[in-house]
Amino acid sequence: MDFPYNTYSMTSPATPSKAAKKSCGCCIPLLSSPIGRKWIVAITGIVLILFVIGHLLGNLSIFVGPDAMNSYAAFLKSTGELLWVVRIVLLTCVVLHIWFTITLWRENLSARPQKYAVKNDLGTTVYARLMRISGLTVLAFVLYHLAQFTWQAFNPEYKTWIDAQGRHDVYRMVVTAFECPLVSGFYILAVGLLGMHLSHGIASLFQTLGLTTEKLRPVFERGGLLIAWIIFLGFASIPTAVLLGLVKCSASVPSCPFSH
Numbered sequence: 408m409d410f411p412y413n414t415y416s417m418t419s420p421a422t423p424s425k426a427a428k429k430s431c432g433c434c435i436p437l438l439s440s441p442i443g444r445k446w447i448v449a450i451t452g453i454v455l456i457l458f459v460i461g462h463l464l465g466n467l468s469i470f471v472g473p474d475a476m477n478s479y480a481a482f483l484k485s486t487g488e489l490l491w492v493v494r495i496v497l498l499t500c501v502v503l504h505i506w507f508t509i510t511l512w513r514e515n516l517s518a519r520p521q522k523y524a525v526k527n528d529l530g531t532t533v534y535a536r537l538m539r540i541s542g543l544t545v546l547a548f549v550l551y552h553l554a555q556f557t558w559q560a561f562n563p564e565y566k567t568w569i570d571a572q573g574r575h576d577v578y579r580m581v582v583t584a585f586e587c588p589l590v591s592g593f594y595i596l597a598v599g600l601l602g603m604h605l606s607h608g609i610a611s612l613f614q615t616l617g618l619t620t621e622k623l624r625p626v627f628e629r630g631g632l633l634i635a636w637i638i639f640l641g642f643a644s645i646p647t648a649v650l651l652g653l654v655k656c657s658a659s660v661p662s663c664p665f666s667h
């Protein structure tokens with residue numbers, strides 16, 4: 408399969424477009440070339456993937472039991488300022504990743520001779536669209552997810568759930584939320600799109616970093632696909648296990664009319 412990297416990695420326009428001029432009217436040399444901007448998308452992507460893998464490993468502690476999950480969450484909170492540093496780095500990466508993706512996309516559009524791509528560009532157009540749609544859905548999911556579990560905006564009672572050791576009962580919160588099939592279904596769908604985004608994104612970032620050769624291309628493609636599947640199955644296993652009653656909490660109170 409000829410993997411259409413270049414639309415997402417975005418071929419460099421010969422002359423800087425209006426969008427490019429606007430976005431790189433600053434003194435940082437990395438930002439002044441499309442290659443530099445692609446690098447930023449790739450590097451911020453790597454940081455975000457590392458976060459996702461770390462978060463997955465932490466969340467899998469739910470299968471060990473309430474004590475493991477609650478002490479993991481308590482440990483994260485106990486890191487205090489370090490946690491805030493990590494949060495700020497992540498937020499910066501998200502903003503830069505999205506900003507430069509949009510900038511490169513606009514540059515690419517205005518560099519095209521025709522408004523609509525035809526024939527040869529069809530595959531790359533579909534590919535780029537898939538990346539944008541899956542990326543935006545993952546962003547919407549993360550905002551919903553933060554509102555649900557970090558800010559506990561939908562169920563303020565979550566804040567009052569404390570386990571026997573006096574720690575926030577994150578285990579009970581997650582199990583209660585996933586007992587609702589609508590919530591679990593949305594999570595499974597969102598992590599499916601995340602997997603799709605990562606499978607293309609991982610292969611694409613190796614291309615951007617100049618590490619792809621004809622020989623290595625299938626290795627990166629398959630490697631990206633494998634990592635994406637592991638991430639998808641890892642995250643999806645949590646709501647699935649709760650829905651199947653394999654992970655449960657005696658203290659959970661039904662939070663939606665469909666909860667079992």
Ligand code: HEM
Pocket residue numbers: 459462466480494545549552553556557577581594598601642643645646
């Ligand atoms: C089954 C899937 C998931 C579960 C059970 C889960 C669980 C949680 C929980 C319990 C928290 C709050 C921790 C606390 O404040 O004590 C949290 C925070 C967070 N989650 Fe997830 N998560 C899942 C998937 C994801 C995915 C796929 C992403 C990103 C694409 C993500 C991104 C985040 C972020 C950014 C935070 C905020 C971290 C912070 O407070 O600094 N989560 N998650």
